[in-house]
Amino acid sequence: MSHQSLLDVDDLTVSIDRATVLEDVSIRVEAGETVALIGRNGAGKTTTFRSVMGQTSIRNGSIRVNGTDLTDRPSRERIRHGVGFAPEDRRLFTTLSVEDNLRMSTWGKADTDEDGFRERRDRVLEIYPEMEAFLDRPAGQLSGGQQKMVTVGRALTSDPDIVLLDEPFEGLAPSVREQFRDGVTRIKDLGISIVVAESNVRHAAEIADRAYVIERGEIVTEIGRDEPITENEEIERIFEGG
Template identity: 45%
Template sequence: MLGRARGCGDRRCHRARHGRGVPLLGPHCDDARRQIPRRRDAGRDQGEQRRRQHPSRRAAVGLRSQRDEQVLLEVEAINTFRGPAHILRGVTLGVDDGEVVSLVGRNGAGRTTIIESITGLLPVRSGHIRFRGEDITKLPPHKRAKRGIGYAPENSGIFPELTVAENLMISRWLSDKTARGAAGGVDAEAQALTVFPEVAKFLERPGLNLSGGQKKMVSIARAMALAPSLMILDEAFEGLAPVVVRRFRDAVMMIKGLGISLLLAESNLTSAAAIADRLYVIDRGEIIFQGTPKEALANESVMRTLRG
């Protein structure tokens, strides 16, 4: 595990928390833990602290409240299993409004399990998932999609026997105008085709006859047609030629420009760092780092973990 100190047997002290530029506690986690105020003492003196609160501190509280209003997705201490295997262990992460966040890890680290937990394809054993402040932990996938979570899976999820136009139409049936209303009356399908205008050229082609890159385009366009507030892309750049990867990066930035947040699952830190505002690194089912791409690239332990 990255950053684990000798003599520290508590795995929890090495887990990241949602925030900006917060890596692991590192080798002095015992000292850091001793400096954390005890919750019951803080609660006992809460009234007195409020009465004596300095104006600058009250302003800081106001900034925290404003920060809470910006949070779009909150994943709090989730544990997820695949059969008997305990895959995710206390994973906590978040995505803000208008933010591009990358989730980076090697194959088998738990990236897809996090994505499937957020979208409802896998049930979480414990913990909470909140979207715009609403607890959606127990909601089925289609209701999460209606709330405004768009998802393009790694394998594209395109129905091979349907035409591209019919694949896009699925979002219209699912949304039932609910998601369209959230987009302020914008024609979500037309908006999706502005991100990938290439898709309009093969609307009548069956999904079976599409290339890998074309399937990914249709998958993203179909999720965009739901008028989401959050787009989740699992390995959007995997298996694509470099020129196509650049096209997809441009599409991601265009989606962000439309005011849509993105959560990208990636195995390649360089690709993730090129477009992310912030990123998380996962290893063996635990978040081991969170911060900016620059901080991740400069962190030798992170780089060593991702190289295997």
């Protein structure tokens, strides 16, 4: 019997407009670890995440969380089974307050009352204390870095076991990036598993325990805990050799 991880993605194949954009992508994530999915823009990182969340139809493969097959389940079922998603494009409700954006991930969940929401919100504020200052502001009035914090916070208020962060550091100023990285560290300290999609190798290396490298929709190598990510041959070929 094969080992059961927190997240098991096996032989994921996705076609869009008859073009294969992912082919036989397999990823595993254990409880409490941070895994990077590294690739250049257009390599298939976002499609992988959207597939895991049930937002993209897959042609072949399976997705399991804690041993439960979620391959054919809708997105809300992935969330109920402990998967949070912070997309690169944020998808915030710009006219709603930050607090109501956080609340969105708990609406319709029978196990979360107002007290339960506040407890989860307060945990998010422990991760990103800067957010407390703009909880009442409409999300559309925030800076890009602040909106990214809210996007991650919304994923966390669903009380996930694992959270998918799509290009979390993209476009951030160095000072904001440092704040954001500190928040990711605090997420790790809570025991929440993280999968981070990154096109910047150095950013990935700063937070990940290990990594998968994706190119043209295929996993070309897996980098273990005992190998520096920045020194991997495939990383050097793709990002330095072109």
